[in-house]
Amino acid sequence: MPTSVPATTLSGNGLLIERHWQQLAGQRRVYTLISGVLLLMVVSGSLWFANETNAGKFFDRLPHLFDFVGDLIPRDGWEIWRALFDLPSPYEDGSLKYNYVEGRYYITDNLYIPEYFYKMVETLNIAILSTIIGLIFGFMLSFLAAKNMTRNVWVRGTARRVMEIMRAFPEVVLAGFFLAILSLGPLPAVIAVSIHTVGALGKLFFEVIENADMKPDEGLKAVGASWVERSWFGMVPQVMPNFMSYFLLRLEINVRASTIIGAVGGGGIGEQLRLSISRGHEAKTLAIILLLLLTIIAVDQFSAWLRRKLVGDQAFQAI
Amino acid sequence: MILLNAAEMDALALSHPDLLHRSIWQRFRVPIIAVAVILYFIFAWWFFAVGKVVGSANWGLAGNYLADWVSYEIRPDIEIATDGSMQINYPRFDPIGPNPNPDWLEARRETVTRTIETPAPSAPATPTTPSSSFSFMAPAPSQQSETAPAAPTVETRIEEVVTEAVVQMGPERLIDVQPDRVVLTRGDEVVILTLDRAADQVLAQGPLPEWAEQRSVGGRVTAYFGFSGWADISADRVRLRKRFLGWENFFFDTNSVFFDKSAGEVLSLIVSGNRIVPGQSNLSLAWNDILYNPSWQHLDVWTKLLQTIVMAFIGTLFAMIVAFPLSFIAARNIFQNRPANQLTKRFFDFLRSVDMLIWALFFTRAFGPGPLAGISAIFFTDTGTLGKLYAEALENIDDKQREGVRSVGAPPATVQRYGVVPQVMPVFASQALYFWESNTRSATIIGAVGAGGIGLKLWEAMRTNSDWENVAYMVLLILIVVFLFDGISNYLRSKLIGPRNH
Numbered sequence: 001m002p003t004s005v006p007a008t009t010l011s012g013n014g015l016l017i018e019r020h021w022q023q024l025a026g027q028r029r030v031y032t033l034i035s036g037v038l039l040l041m042v043v044s045g046s047l048w049f050a051n052e053t054n055a056g057k058f059f060d061r062l063p064h065l066f067d068f069v070g071d072l073i074p075r076d077g078w079e080i081w082r083a084l085f086d087l088p089s090p091y092e093d094g095s096l097k098y099n100y101v102e103g104r105y106y107i108t109d110n111l112y113i114p115e116y117f118y119k120m121v122e123t124l125n126i127a128i129l130s131t132i133i134g135l136i137f138g139f140m141l142s143f144l145a146a147k148n149m150t151r152n153v154w155v156r157g158t159a160r161r162v163m164e165i166m167r168a169f170p171e172v173v174l175a176g177f178f179l180a181i182l183s184l185g186p187l188p189a190v191i192a193v194s195i196h197t198v199g200a201l202g203k204l205f206f207e208v209i210e211n212a213d214m215k216p217d218e219g220l221k222a223v224g225a226s227w228v229e230r231s232w233f234g235m236v237p238q239v240m241p242n243f244m245s246y247f248l249l250r251l252e253i254n255v256r257a258s259t260i261i262g263a264v265g266g267g268g269i270g271e272q273l274r275l276s277i278s279r280g281h282e283a284k285t286l287a288i289i290l291l292l293l294l295t296i297i298a299v300d301q302f303s304a305w306l307r308r309k310l311v312g313d314q315a316f317q318a319i
Numbered sequence: 320m321i322l323l324n325a326a327e328m329d330a331l332a333l334s335h336p337d338l339l340h341r342s343i344w345q346r347f348r349v350p351i352i353a354v355a356v357i358l359y360f361i362f363a364w365w366f367f368a369v370g371k372v373v374g375s376a377n378w379g380l381a382g383n384y385l386a387d388w389v390s391y392e393i394r395p396d397i398e399i400a401t402d403g404s405m406q407i408n409y410p411r412f413d414p415i416g417p418n419p420n421p422d423w424l425e426a427r428r429e430t431v432t433r434t435i436e437t438p439a440p441s442a443p444a445t446p447t448t449p450s451s452s453f454s455f456m457a458p459a460p461s462q463q464s465e466t467a468p469a470a471p472t473v474e475t476r477i478e479e480v481v482t483e484a485v486v487q488m489g490p491e492r493l494i495d496v497q498p499d500r501v502v503l504t505r506g507d508e509v510v511i512l513t514l515d516r517a518a519d520q521v522l523a524q525g526p527l528p529e530w531a532e533q534r535s536v537g538g539r540v541t542a543y544f545g546f547s548g549w550a551d552i553s554a555d556r557v558r559l560r561k562r563f564l565g566w567e568n569f570f571f572d573t574n575s576v577f578f579d580k581s582a583g584e585v586l587s588l589i590v591s592g593n594r595i596v597p598g599q600s601n602l603s604l605a606w607n608d609i610l611y612n613p614s615w616q617h618l619d620v621w622t623k624l625l626q627t628i629v630m631a632f633i634g635t636l637f638a639m640i641v642a643f644p645l646s647f648i649a650a651r652n653i654f655q656n657r658p659a660n661q662l663t664k665r666f667f668d669f670l671r672s673v674d675m676l677i678w679a680l681f682f683t684r685a686f687g688p689g690p691l692a693g694i695s696a697i698f699f700t701d702t703g704t705l706g707k708l709y710a711e712a713l714e715n716i717d718d719k720q721r722e723g724v725r726s727v728g729a730p731p732a733t734v735q736r737y738g739v740v741p742q743v744m745p746v747f748a749s750q751a752l753y754f755w756e757s758n759t760r761s762a763t764i765i766g767a768v769g770a771g772g773i774g775l776k777l778w779e780a781m782r783t784n785s786d787w788e789n790v791a792y793m794v795l796l797i798l799i800v801v802f803l804f805d806g807i808s809n810y811l812r813s814k815l816i817g818p819r820n821h
Contacts, residue, residue: 042632043633043636046629046632046633047633049625049626049629049690050626050629050630050633050689050690050691050694050771051691053622053626053689053690053771054686054687054688054689054690054691054692054771055686055687055688055689056686056687056689056691058686058691061685061686061687061691064684064685065685066685067684067685068680068681068682068684068685069681071684122366125363125366125367128359129359129360129363129367132356132359132360164802164805165798167760168760168797168798168801168802168805169794169798170760170763170764170774170777170794170797171763171764172763172764172767172774172777172778173777173781173790173794176777176778176781176782176790177384177781179781180380180384180781180784181376181377181378181380181381181384182372182373182376183372183375183376185367185368185372186367187367187369187372187373190367256674256675256676257764259674259676260674260675260676260764260765260768261764263676263767263768264764264767264768264778270676273676273677273680274680274768277680289673289677292674292677293672293673296672296674297668297672300668300671300672
């Protein structure tokens with residue numbers, strides 16, 4: 001941009017303003033510099049710390065970056081296909097590595113679900129069930145936590161603290177604790193993911209409620225509606241599209257979360273993935289990764305489509 | 320007020336049928352959805368075999384584990400010899416330390432004359448392991464009679480021994496162990512158990528109350544004292560479990576010199592005491608003992624926690640730095656090149672869809688377990704997610720600012736800098752902060768698969784099923800960190816985009 005300042009000599013006031021501006025700009029530059037240096041120090045310190053406490057050092061291990069992929073080259077490409085659909089392998093030698101057929105879940109005598117599809121369905125069900133539970137309880141708690149629906153500070157505060165703790169409590173501890181009591185299986189994962197979801201959805205929900213239009217509520221109050229009626233007829237129709245949108249977003253997140261929980265002992269596809277990686281079964285691992293990738297993409301696409309239908313393009317924002 | 324007659328109302332109703340006669344779906348969607356959800360719950364009940372799993376769960380264990388979060392047990396064993404003298408033993412690694420003399424266990428001593436049998440010193444000389452023709456079943460008595468004359472030397476000596484132990488299990492809860500009987504008191508209920516060591520039997524006088532249990536007549540009696548513990552009484556042995564609220568030996572372990580000293584004593588030692596270990600000040604010794612406390616491992620826990628924080632921070636920061644320029648390429652309205660837009664967006668989708676779990680496993684294999692793997696996993700996943708969000712935000716910007724900047728002849732880079740960035744920067748930063756906060760939480764869990772941080776430590780502590788107090792400690796630290804960062808991130812975000820929109 002061409003800028004040219006006419007060379008005018010400034011009067012006393014003009015000089016004062018000029019000096020003042022210079023001072024302010026200088027101050028700002030100093031602050032920017034200080035925060036920049038601080039950030040740089042924190043970042044380099046963190047990186048040094050991470051590298052120092054890691055098992056392998058970054059530059060030593062960089063040539064091994066693709067070791068994971070290298071470990072996963074199967075005997076032949078069709079093995080992935082066979083592992084995915086539990087078809088008999090020509091390399092069958094009685095070991096766990098090629099026993100694809102054994103994992104079949106027979107529905108009728110000759111109709112079966114391949115093992116990994118069954119496990120994937122299990123993981124999906126963990127996600128769906130816990131998201132629904134989270135929706136129901138988050139819904140109830142959110143009305144108690146919203147400023148415009150609950151005037152009582154104690155009730156509101158309690159509801160909010162409960163949700164905060166549910167949200168922040170590490171899922172892995174919940175899963176581990178229930179694993180110790182309920183023994184292995186998908187139920188600990190359901191409980192862990194549900195509790196977290198109640199907190200997470202509840203927080204998003206009550207923010208939606210607080211931003212809602214209070215006019216329908218006023219109208220209902222004027223005709224003497226009870227608290228439940230005000231919530232149900234005044235608030236729910238307004239907030240439901242947003243709630244559903246958050247519900248679907250949470251479902252996407254929970255599919256991933258239940259996979260990870262599975263890997264630490266919660267059953268489902270995550271556990272299969274961890275087992276097959278640790279045992280070095282290339283074809284099985286690749287089959288699971290492929291299935292997982294396709295499922296996540298499918299769930300994401302489906303949820304995005306449904307959300308667009310429910311609330312239009314505007315609510316296509318995550319968070 | 321306008322009044323309508325019936326005919327007019329019908330006419331109005333007829334001309335707007337959609338308002339009064341809604342479709343079946345519109346009218347019944349709430350019950351339909353409710354029924355669908357209930358059906359799904361029934362399906363899930365069957366699919367996960369909830370009834371069976373919950374039925375076979377060990378709920379007593381759950382209570383114990385939960386109690387372990389905030390309390391600990393001390394486990395003395397009282398052994399009663401045939402002559403009635405007692406010996407009180409504590410397990411080697413009991414939190415009570417090497418020289419126990421607790422005030423809740425009162426041992427009454429008496430000086431008695433005891434006859435003690437010392438095993439024969441000639442035992443190795445007698446061949447006890449016979450040749451192969453021997454069977455283990457029959458000849459045992461004859462063997463004994465053979466060795467009998469040579470064996471135990473009987474010694475009589477005068478000794479001070481414990482003849483009665485009184486254990487305070489809580490207010491009005493008492494266990495009085497005497498050589499021939501045990502008296503249990505709980506409130507106003509008193510149970511007297513007679514110990515018959517010759518027949519190896521415990522006999523109760525009168526019926527047992529609810530809190531005491533005897534499986535078979537003459538068998539062991541287990542008495543429960545609620546939270547304060549339980550006692551298991553057999554004829555020659557009383558096993559006690561006394562529970563205390565709190566975390567045992569949180570600062571100093573039993574083998575530290577500062578063990579079992581009050582805060583004042585420790586302070587005075589640090590400030591003015593003589594050096595306990597030559598060449599090391601008491602302060603550094605105490606600090607060292609705290610850091611390397613073997614049962615709490617403070618230093619290790621803190622290091623791992625810091626790793627988790629670093630993983631979330633660096634991972635999100637780098638993801639933001641990389642996603643920022645890429646999102647400009649992905650946005651249709653900014654970089655007008657369809658293939659490039661699509662390619663970048665699909666790249667984001669790929670990063671996002673390969674789960675954080677798989678990235679974590681990938682990088683754990685590459686860098687070995689540790690925070691580098693965690694940083695990389697978070698970085699890759701979040702580059703995808705942030706990139707996608709940023710690209711969407713860019714596509715929704717107001718074009719007028721850009722036009723304005725362009726109309727004065729600014730080069731393309733300047734157009735982006737002054738026409739686009741000021742609009743999206745608050746949103747970008749706010750989203751990055753949100754992810755920073757949520758990654759602080761999720762970094763815990765990827766740690767459990769080996770990607771560094773406190774996750775693995777937490778998982779290992781849980782697997783032992785006996786270190787729940789350590790789990791509680793780590794959870795508490797995690798909660799503090801998460802709440803702290805939640806607050807910081809909320810504060811920064813409300814500064815960036817106003818308090819309403821975060």
